[in-house]
Amino acid sequence: MTARADRRDDQPGLRRASVHWAGVRWGLLAALVCAYVGSFLFSDLLTRDSNGMPSLWPMNAILAAGLLRMDPLGRRLLLGIALVTNLAVHALAGDPWFVIGVYTACDMTESLAAAALTRRLRGPRPSIRSVRHALVLVAAMLPITISVAAIGSSVAAPVAGAQLWPFFTAWAACNSMGMIIALPAALVILDPTNDEAFRRPPAAQVGLYALVAAATAFAFLKPSTPMPFLIFPAAMLAAFQLGPRGAAWSAVVVIAVTAPLTIVGDGVARIAPRWAEVDRIRMVQAFVTTIFFTCLAAALSLYKEQRLKGLMARRSAAARAARARAQAAGRARTDFLATMSHEIRTPLNSVLGFANLLAETEDGLTPAGRRKLELIAQAGGSLATIVDDILDFSRLEAGRVELRPEAVDPAALLADAASIIALDAQAKGLSLSVEADLPGGLDYALDPARLRQVLLNLLNNAVKFTAGGSVRASVRLEAPYPGGPERLRFTIADTGIGIAPEVQGRLFQRFSQADGSISRAFGGAGLGLAISKTLVTRMGGEIGVDSAPGRGATFWFTTPAEPVCAADGPPAEQEAAARVLLVDDHPMNRELGAAMLILAGCAVETAEDGDEAVRIAARGDFDVILMDIHMPRMDGLAAARAIKALPGPASRAPIIALSADVMPQQIERCRQAGMVDHVAKPIQRDVLIAALNRWLGAETEAA
Structure with missing residues (x-):
């Protein structure tokens, strides 16, 4: 039931996608048909030479580009329309039906061969990404156009009553020039990816193409001397602003303006008034080819630069995201290690501490009982070593271990x-x-x-x-x-x-x-x-x-x-004898710590959280304060800050962190809160006594 409902829910989206694609397909087909039929009528009816051969022939390239871009149904419709257009327009021009058949067969064959070869060279969805791609495509098309012209002229020239060589050269020239310009330009125009880095508002696009048309008209209609070089700045501006597609459309605009002017006797006719009309048309094509490839080279270079910038931006964003993920993973690992270390060290402190106290204070233990205590201490020590190794390796990998050299024997x-x-x-x-x-x-x-x-x-x-x-x-x-x-x-x-x-x-x-x-x-x-x-x-x-x-x-x-040089050695350590405030929320830790300190000759008072520690420390009669970090109501860091803010001698008592937090950043937070030293859990009695002696000595010297 759910699957059928999901399919029904998906159907409106599928229908919308289908309607959108249908609109794109029919719009593209309509544009190709208009370009094909319009250029066919103009070329076949207005640009013929004395042998009846047109001087301008871009239709085969337009048809080949359409075959490469359309779906199977669109290709069949486009071929049918092209076939009908060939037959109808050639008949309208008055060609014999045999010649019409030869022309139509050659044109259709040339278009199909050009499409097949382009697909083989540039893939099923061909595109032009560099001038080299365009030049390779042009070089590949020339054998096709010349071969078709040779076969067609050898068959049609006798029937048309024309001399073979002039007929062949005219056919080869018009088809080759048309293919050189129109096929690369059509592929660039029909490539949707060319808009990615050169998106401009429609008004800006219309304005740029209008500027190219105006510059072309002014350059060739100037009353005194035509100045075609004025077209290059306008076409180059369109190429830089609109990319490869701008270069292609600029070439289309230029030939759309200059070809009719040449037919009516303006434009190139003023530059070369003694030339035949067919030569003027060929000059226009050569001129447009120069503009197109010059602007295309500039646009493709800019397009490549834009793509590289986009790629670098995406890679930089990906690198930043990866770095953020790595930092988050590092923080998560550090937090995990810190939490697990604390959770393992807290009970381990009691296990090792009480095992050592029992071994030192209980004289009535049997040999078997003492052996069991030793096994407990060994197992706990092994566990503590493993935890320390993992933390050490984590710190080493993170580069947080600094060497502190000193004079050592x-x-x-x-x-x-x-x-x-x-x-x-x-x-x-x-x-x-x-x-x-x-x-x-x-x-x-x-x-x-x-x-x-x-x-x-x-x-x-x-x-x-x-x-x-x-x-x-x-x-x-x-x-x-x-x-x-x-x-x-x-x-x-x-x-x-x-x-x-x-x-x-x-x-x-x-x-x-x-x-x-x-x-x-x-x-x-x-x-x-x-x-x-x-x-x-x-x-x-x-x-x-x-x-x-x-x-x-x-x-x-x-x-x-x-x-x-060896420095004077420190005085021999002695057992601490001091008034100590021991702060810990865990009853076993308080009992263990108090037992260790009493054995060392200290007078001990305990507090179970930071709030109680601040109230007791305010009396100002403690030589050292041993402070746990994680406690309810007020933690050790807040308690240390509060004690340091107390008036009088209470604020001068050194506070030593007594905690299972052993990561470098955790120890640094203790120092920032006003603590002077850090003793890690599980507590080793000699380390604790050494820390007490160190700071009791400092207090004595200060006094």
């Missing part, structure tokens, strides 16, 4: 990274050694955080994929080529499962591991090495691996070695 940094994974190596029974071959007393300009991240990635992989044996970490200076700058070369070698040569090239690609079973056997998202490669490349170094199955793997990377 590479040997100490390598030893520090090795100490972090030492417990994991010990748990697997692996020996872990660190070697350094560096000049004493020198530090180098390195980003310690990013360098440590690369080292931990490689060391963790070495421990993960080594079931027994050893892991060796080393750093040394090397010169990549004689006389070249020195570089630091870090090497992590293990005695693990090894890597096949054919898969080593995939190791540094994102989400890639040696084979699909690796992730099941050892875990991981396959991002650590991709992140390491990107970071090492940003540092200006290289990274690679040497390995074979069953023979372990040796990962290495280099960085530029730029010695710097």
